[in-house]
Amino acid sequence: xxxxxxxxxxxxxxxxxxxxxxxxxxxxxxxxxxxxxxxxxxxxxxxxxxxxxxxxxxxxxxxxxxxxxxxxxxxxxxxxxxxxxxxxxxxxxxxxxxxxxxxxxxxxxxxxxxxxxxxxxxxxxxxxxxxxxxxxxxxxxxxxxxxxxxxxxxxxxxxxxxxxxxxxxxxxxxxxxxxxxxxxxxxxxxxx
Amino acid sequence: xxxxxxxxxxxxxxxxxxxxxxxxxxxxxxxxxxxxxxxxxxxxxxxxxxxxxxxxxxxxxxxxxxxxxxxxxxxxxxxxxxxxxxxxxxxxxxxxxxxxxxxxxxxxxxxxxxxxxxxxxxxxxxxxxxxxxxxxxxxxxxxxxxxxxxxxxxxxxxxxxxxxxxxxxxxxxxxxxxxxxxxxxxxxxxxxxxxxxxxxxxxxxxxxxxxxxxxxxxxxxxxxxxxxxxxxxxxxxxxxxxxxxxxxxxxxxxxxxxxxxxxxxxxxxxxxxxxxxxxxxxxxxxxxxxxxxxxxxxxxxxxxxxxxxxxxxxxxxxxxxxxxxxxxxxxxxxxxx
Numbered sequence: 001x002x003x004x005x006x007x008x009x010x011x012x013x014x015x016x017x018x019x020x021x022x023x024x025x026x027x028x029x030x031x032x033x034x035x036x037x038x039x040x041x042x043x044x045x046x047x048x049x050x051x052x053x054x055x056x057x058x059x060x061x062x063x064x065x066x067x068x069x070x071x072x073x074x075x076x077x078x079x080x081x082x083x084x085x086x087x088x089x090x091x092x093x094x095x096x097x098x099x100x101x102x103x104x105x106x107x108x109x110x111x112x113x114x115x116x117x118x119x120x121x122x123x124x125x126x127x128x129x130x131x132x133x134x135x136x137x138x139x140x141x142x143x144x145x146x147x148x149x150x151x152x153x154x155x156x157x158x159x160x161x162x163x164x165x166x167x168x169x170x171x172x173x174x175x176x177x178x179x180x181x182x183x184x185x186x187x188x189x190x191x192x
Numbered sequence: 193x194x195x196x197x198x199x200x201x202x203x204x205x206x207x208x209x210x211x212x213x214x215x216x217x218x219x220x221x222x223x224x225x226x227x228x229x230x231x232x233x234x235x236x237x238x239x240x241x242x243x244x245x246x247x248x249x250x251x252x253x254x255x256x257x258x259x260x261x262x263x264x265x266x267x268x269x270x271x272x273x274x275x276x277x278x279x280x281x282x283x284x285x286x287x288x289x290x291x292x293x294x295x296x297x298x299x300x301x302x303x304x305x306x307x308x309x310x311x312x313x314x315x316x317x318x319x320x321x322x323x324x325x326x327x328x329x330x331x332x333x334x335x336x337x338x339x340x341x342x343x344x345x346x347x348x349x350x351x352x353x354x355x356x357x358x359x360x361x362x363x364x365x366x367x368x369x370x371x372x373x374x375x376x377x378x379x380x381x382x383x384x385x386x387x388x389x390x391x392x393x394x395x396x397x398x399x400x401x402x403x404x405x406x407x408x409x410x411x412x413x414x415x416x417x418x419x420x421x422x423x424x425x426x427x428x429x430x431x432x433x434x435x436x437x438x439x440x441x442x443x444x445x446x447x448x449x450x451x452x453x454x455x456x457x458x459x460x461x462x463x464x465x466x467x468x469x470x471x472x473x474x475x476x477x478x479x480x481x482x483x484x485x486x487x488x489x490x491x492x493x494x495x496x497x498x499x500x501x502x503x504x505x506x507x508x509x510x511x512x513x514x515x516x517x518x519x520x521x522x523x524x525x526x527x528x529x
Contacts, residue, residue, distance in 0.1 A: 057322070061322060069328050
């Protein structure tokens with residue numbers, strides 16, 4: 001029964017994933033992604049990780065997808081043609097974005113390496129092995145998160161912080177007076 | 193396979209709780225009009241049945257016989273899906289709320305909650321957060337500017353206030369040391385001053401304010417906002433689809449009232465009587481939840497509506513920092529004393 005359910009859900013996840021890139025209307029892409037998240041959450045539940053399932057729904061379905069919908073509706077993206085437009089970033093902006101992403105990636109790689117060094121008792125912490133079955137106990141997840149996986153945890157929070165700052169910067173740009181790009185801090189007084 | 197008494201107990205509990213939820217939601221539509229009439233010195237509905245008590249049934253029959261209109265240019269699939277997206281999450285969330293302690297039928301002992309899962313507080317938040325899809329999709333798929341504005345406002349509002357709501361719940365979870373609603377209730381057992389209302393007054397006030405925003409109720413009902421947006425996200429809806437939106441809103445109110453009771457008013461605990469039988473605990477729970485249901489109505493007919501930018505600035509600049517500070521202080525007090 002559980003096995004059958006797993007195959008149904010796995011097929012559903014794949015189908016929804018295909019739907020994300022196949023749908024012409026971006027709104028349906030978002031809804032497909034939502035369906036994929038639901039199937040994944042149910043698979044977590046089947047595997048005996050209700051905490052993970054609830055977190056998946058809470059974070060992805062409850063918050064992130066809502067913001068996706070929000071943006072798509074605000075921009076009123078009707079069809080794919082709109083994607084042909086490139087965002088008006090210069091090469092400089094791309095370079096800055098690439099550099100900061102690279103730095104963050106390095107931090108992430110280093111911290112995962114750090115974690116595997118500190119876990120010197122043999123098992124690799126990164127992918128496969130959970131210490132024991134009681135992992136889903138919220139308390140044990142919290143303990144692991146704040147001891148063994150402290151560095152990856154902090155690195156990902158740093159990534160989120162960087163994203164927040166970037167978003168604030170983008171939003172501030174609209175307040176700039178006059179010509180295009182006047183609000184960019186590093187362009188102040190350069191062009192015009 | 194579970195034993196027969198267990199299955200029977202599940203079915204009975206589900207029937208009782210869902211019957212109660214839908215009945216209360218229907219009753220709330222009548223109560224809304226009765227209370228508004230009372231507050232505004234009017235009579236209110238009094239024609240159908242004694243004191244107008246059968247009015248919700250008459251309304252339901254009327255909704256069924258109304259013509260269904262799907263506006264031209266509306267997205268036909270999403271337009272039909274949206275009301276379901278709105279009504280289902282609120283009904284799902286009620287499944288984990290414990291309405292009474294131990295009760296036994298057919299020799300099977302159980303708590304009066306459909307599913308008493310370990311992470312029920314998280315489940316409630318996760319499922320409750322999905323209610324926003326109905327509003328957004330309904331607003332977008334109607335192909336109407338008023339609906340779209342209502343949907344956009346609602347999504348911004350619900351996502352913003354969800355944060356404060358979750359942080360307030362987390363403060364309570366830290367107090368009880370568990371995500372299980374039954375444990376949170378048991379943690380408040382005994383004296384009336386053990387209720388989280390007294391130890392978490394700030395979280396309580398913020399939570400109640402956030403529930404008004406989460407359910408799109410006055411003074412935060414910007415998703416509808418008649419003077420500006422005609423009817424907001426459900427402007428184009430008619431017949432049973434409109435009724436489903438209505439049902440979703442009232443079910444969400446009932447769920448929020450039950451959650452406030454569970455988190456801050458000791459749930460089904462009777463003060464100074466922890467071993468009360470379930471037929472005392474259930475009315476106690478309903479009485480406490482009824483206070484908040486009345487509060488929803490009372491506030492709607494008393495306070496004027498905010499402005500949308502005021503709502504957002506209260507949510508992000510007042511409620512969120514306060515809730516964060518409260519959670520931080522709670523954690524510090526718990527770990528150092």
